[in-house]
Amino acid sequence: MASEVAQIPAEETPAVAAATESASAEQAEKPAAPAGDAAAAAAPAAAAPAEKKEGGDAEDKKEDGKPENAAADGDAKKDEAAAAAAPVAAAKTDAPPAQKFNVHKTNFEKDIIYLYQFSRTPLLPSLSPYCLKVETWLRLVGLKYENVDHKMRFRSKKGQLPFIELNGEEIADSAIIIKELSSKYEKNLDSGLTAEQRNVSYATIAMLENHLIWIIFYWRAKYPDNVLKGYKVNLQHALGLRLPNSILNFFFKITFGRKWFQGTKKLKAHGIGVHSAEEIEEFGKNDLKVLSEMLDCKPFFFGDEPTTLDVVAFAVLSQLHYLSKDIAYPLRDYMTEKCPNLIGHVSRMKDKCFPDWDEICTKLDLNAHIPKPEPETKEGKEGGEQEKSNEQEGTEGDKIEKELEKDKSNEKESTEENKEKEETK
Numbered sequence: 001m002a003s004e005v006a007q008i009p010a011e012e013t014p015a016v017a018a019a020t021e022s023a024s025a026e027q028a029e030k031p032a033a034p035a036g037d038a039a040a041a042a043a044p045a046a047a048a049p050a051e052k053k054e055g056g057d058a059e060d061k062k063e064d065g066k067p068e069n070a071a072a073d074g075d076a077k078k079d080e081a082a083a084a085a086a087p088v089a090a091a092k093t094d095a096p097p098a099q100k101f102n103v104h105k106t107n108f109e110k111d112i113i114y115l116y117q118f119s120r121t122p123l124l125p126s127l128s129p130y131c132l133k134v135e136t137w138l139r140l141v142g143l144k145y146e147n148v149d150h151k152m153r154f155r156s157k158k159g160q161l162p163f164i165e166l167n168g169e170e171i172a173d174s175a176i177i178i179k180e181l182s183s184k185y186e187k188n189l190d191s192g193l194t195a196e197q198r199n200v201s202y203a204t205i206a207m208l209e210n211h212l213i214w215i216i217f218y219w220r221a222k223y224p225d226n227v228l229k230g231y232k233v234n235l236q237h238a239l240g241l242r243l244p245n246s247i248l249n250f251f252f253k254i255t256f257g258r259k260w261f262q263g264t265k266k267l268k269a270h271g272i273g274v275h276s277a278e279e280i281e282e283f284g285k286n287d288l289k290v291l292s293e294m295l296d297c298k299p300f301f302f303g304d305e306p307t308t309l310d311v312v313a314f315a316v317l318s319q320l321h322y323l324s325k326d327i328a329y330p331l332r333d334y335m336t337e338k339c340p341n342l343i344g345h346v347s348r349m350k351d352k353c354f355p356d357w358d359e360i361c362t363k364l365d366l367n368a369h370i371p372k373p374e375p376e377t378k379e380g381k382e383g384g385e386q387e388k389s390n391e392q393e394g395t396e397g398d399k400i401e402k403e404l405e406k407d408k409s410n411e412k413e414s415t416e417e418n419k420e421k422e423e424t425k
Contacts, residue, residue, distance in 0.1 A: 133315035147366035151240035
C-alpha cells in the first residue's frame with residue numbers, strides 16, 4: 001500500500017549545519033598552538049649556522065650557494081601546513097552521521113504542513129470526519145498547509161488517515177496533530193476558556209468522536225451503496241484508477257459491506273455493532289439532542305468565537321447535513337427537523353473556514369486554497385500577434401515609401417540630364 005519512503009539529504013538539515021559551524025570554530029582555534037611549536041622546533045636549526053659563523057667556519061654555504069637554514073625554514077613551513085590541516089581532517093572524521101528522514105514528500109519546504117487525507121467529493125471536502133477536522137482547524141488558525149494528492153495509497157505508521165509531515169517528521173492521529181501544532185505555533189483555540197469549559201469541551205468531543213461518529217460509521221458499513229450515492233463518490237477519481245466506476249463500485253460494496261471486513265469487526269469491537277438498528281438510531285438522536293441544547297442560541301458552543309469543540313462538531317455534523325436528500329437517513333432528517341440550530345452552526349463554520357467550498361466540491365481540488373498562476377489569455381496572445389503584424393506592416397510600408405522616393409529622385413535626375421543634353425545641342 002505504501003511505497004518505499006525517500007530520504008532527505010542530510011546537508012539540508014539544521015543539525016548538520018550546526019555541526020559544520022562547530023567544526024569550523026574548532027579549526028579557527030587549533031592552528032595557533034601548532035604554529036608556535038613549529039617555530040620553536042625551527043629555532044635550533046636556524047641558530048646552528050649562526051654559531052658556525054661566529055666560530056669562523058668558512059663552509060656556511062652549500063655548493064649550490066643556498067644557505068643551510070633554508071631547509072629548516074622549509075621544514076617549519078611544512079609543519080605549520082600539516083598542523084593547520086590536522087583540525088580539518090579531525091572535523092571530517094568526527095562529523096556526525098548523516099541524518100535521515102522517512103517521509104513521502106521528498107521535496108518538502110520548511111514549516112509547510114503536508115496533509116494526507118481522503119480525496120474530495122462533490123458534496124463534502126472529505127468523507128472522513130477526522131480528516132475534515134484537521135483541515136478545518138488548519139484553516140481556522142491560519143497555518144500554511146498543502147494537501148498531498150496520494151490517491152489514498154499512503155497511511156501513517158499507525159495505519160491511519162489523516163497524518164501530516166512537517167520538516168521531515170510524521171505526526172499521526174487528528175487529536176495529536178492538533179495538540180502538537182497548537183504547541184509549536186501557539187495556536188490554542190481554547191486558551192480563552194475557563195477550566196470548567198475545557199472539561200465540558202473534552203467530554204463533548206469524546207462523545208462526538210467515540211460515540212456519534214461510530215453511529216455514522218455503522219450506517220455506512222450497513223449501506224455501502226448509499227454511501228457512494230449519498231456523497232456522489234467517484235471512485236475512479238478518488239483512487240486514480242482507469243477501471244470503470246461500475247467495477248470499482250462492485251468491489252467497494254463487497255469489501256466494505258461484508259461482515260468479515262475490518263470496519264464491521266471494529267464496530268463490534270467498539271460495542272456499537274452489537275445493538276439493533278433501532279437502538280443505534282436512538283443513541284444518535286440522543287447525542288444530537290444534547291449538542292443542540294448545549295449550543296442553544298449561541299453562534300458557537302462557548303460564545304462568539306469558535307473553539308476546538310466547534311471544529312470537531314462541524315466535522316462530524318457535516319457528514320449528516322451534506323448527505324444527499326435522495327438517500328433516506330433518519331438521523332439526518334432528525335437533525336434537520338428537531339435541531340435547526342445545529343444546521344446553523346454547520347453553515348457558520350463552513351462560511352468561516354471554507355469560503356472556497358463550492359470550488360472544492362465542483363473541481364474536486366485538494367488545494368483550492370493555494371493561489372495558482374494565472375494562465376495566459378487568448379486575447380492577450382491575439383493582441384500581441386496583432387501588434388507584431390502591425391509592426392511588420394509598418395516596416396514593409398516604410399520600405400515601399402523609400403523605394404518610391406528613390407524612383408522619383410532617379411526620374412528627376414534623368415530629366416535634368418536630358419535637359420542639359422538638349423541645351424548643349
